[in-house]
Amino acid sequence: MIKITSKASRKIQELIQAENRPSNTFVRVRVEGGGCSGLLYKLEFDTLVRDDEDVFEQEGVRLVVPRKSLLYLAGTELDYSDGLNGKGFQFNNPNATRTCGCGESFSV
Numbered sequence: 874m875i876k877i878t879s880k881a882s883r884k885i886q887e888l889i890q891a892e893n894r895p896s897n898t899f900v901r902v903r904v905e906g907g908g909c910s911g912l913l914y915k916l917e918f919d920t921l922v923r924d925d926e927d928v929f930e931q932e933g934v935r936l937v938v939p940r941k942s943l944l945y946l947a948g949t950e951l952d953y954s955d956g957l958n959g960k961g962f963q964f965n966n967p968n969a970t971r972t973c974g975c976g977e978s979f980s981v
């Protein structure tokens with residue numbers, strides 16, 4: 874399961890509304906190979922859930938995760954920061970054994 878903070882939820886809802894996306898829009902959270910640590914986090918809006926994906930709904934937001942990615946993301950918390958050290962979504966992943974300096978890639 875992936876958790877989402879209230880701050881991340883509000884930002885996602887704000888982006889969906891600002892981009893005039895349909896009401897059934899969700900965020901797909903997935904992992905793919907790449908980055909300086911070996912694996913990259915990917916976020917994307919979509920409206921079609923695939924057969925090999927699990928759906929999590931929290932804080933008024935639906936997160937959809939491919940089952941392959943869930944192996945790397947179980948227990949992860951999706952947060953959003955708008956502080957002085959940079960804006961953006963952040964992944965607090967208990968499975969990551971190493972992360973890069975920018976926080977966009979990790980390894981397990």
